[in-house]
Amino acid sequence: MMNDKNNKIPFNEDNYTHNINRNNERKLDRRGFMKTLVGAAGVFAISSLPWGAIAAKELTGLSDKKYPKHKITDVNSIAIGDAVDFAFPSEHDSAILIRLSESKYVAYQNACTHLRCPVFWEKAEGEMICPCHHGKFDVETGEPIAGPPRRPLPEIHVKVQNGAVYAVGVKRYEA
Amino acid sequence: MKRSYVPVALLLAVLFLNIIFTQYMVHQYFYEHYTNTIIAAVINVILFPIAFLIYKKGVNVND
Ligand code: FES
Numbered sequence: 001m002m003n004d005k006n007n008k009i010p011f012n013e014d015n016y017t018h019n020i021n022r023n024n025e026r027k028l029d030r031r032g033f034m035k036t037l038v039g040a041a042g043v044f045a046i047s048s049l050p051w052g053a054i055a056a057k058e059l060t061g062l063s064d065k066k067y068p069k070h071k072i073t074d075v076n077s078i079a080i081g082d083a084v085d086f087a088f089p090s091e092h093d094s095a096i097l098i099r100l101s102e103s104k105y106v107a108y109q110n111a112c113t114h115l116r117c118p119v120f121w122e123k124a125e126g127e128m129i130c131p132c133h134h135g136k137f138d139v140e141t142g143e144p145i146a147g148p149p150r151r152p153l154p155e156i157h158v159k160v161q162n163g164a165v166y167a168v169g170v171k172r173y174e175a
Numbered sequence: 176m177k178r179s180y181v182p183v184a185l186l187l188a189v190l191f192l193n194i195i196f197t198q199y200m201v202h203q204y205f206y207e208h209y210t211n212t213i214i215a216a217v218i219n220v221i222l223f224p225i226a227f228l229i230y231k232k233g234v235n236v237n238d
Contacts, residue, residue: 030178034230037186041226044193044219051200052216055209150206 069166072097083121088156088167095156098139105165107156108142114149182233189226
């Protein structure tokens with residue numbers, strides 16, 4: 001019977017060869033675009049996780065390093081407002097101790113965090129100054145306050161014992 | 176129903192914020208301001224569910 005054939009190409013039934021509709025296949029519609037954006041947000045979120053984790057680890061002080069304590073100077077030989085240079089933790093790591101008051105001492109690794117010039121203590125200004133490009137650091141915290149340096153100076157933990165000042169550890173020191 | 180491009184604009188805003196906070200996070204990490212690093216990372220993480228909600232609401236409008 002001729003009616004068995006529907007005479008259409010492709011056939012509606014048993015159509016195994018012309019069943020792929022490629023029209024608009026590559027069109028980026030609104031929905032697809034939004035999906036991409038959500039995916040991008042997911043990628044940003046996941047890639048933020050390690051940064052948060054490492055920052056949290058730094059905050060807990062796990063990377064503070066202890067070194068054998070090292071005598072810097074006698075309390076009697078450093079007047080209030082004066083500074084003394086020393087080397088800690090190794091003899092090649094120059095550092096500076098500043099006596100801010102009767103009992104307050106601060107010490108930093110004094111290689112500038114910009115290009116490692118030695119930072120010195122400007123008593124009259126009450127600031128730590130790097131002569132190379134006029135970087136300045138806050139003496140209380142080691143934070144950069146002016147010039148090119150953007151990272152704080154590594155702080156050295158000090159301890160006063162029996163009339164002498166000792167260096168006992170370094171906050172975040174990369175050796 | 177007419178399709179709405181408001182969700183698309185919102186998602187683009189989210190992407191923009193993602194970029195800003197990622198750069199802020201990396202810089203604050205380098206400057207050793209770790210608290211700020213964590214804050215930026217948390218914001219970046221929170222932006223993802225926000226983006227997802229915007230998408231969910233947005234696709235209900237007929238495409
Ligand atoms: S090396 Fe200290 S400011 Fe450049």
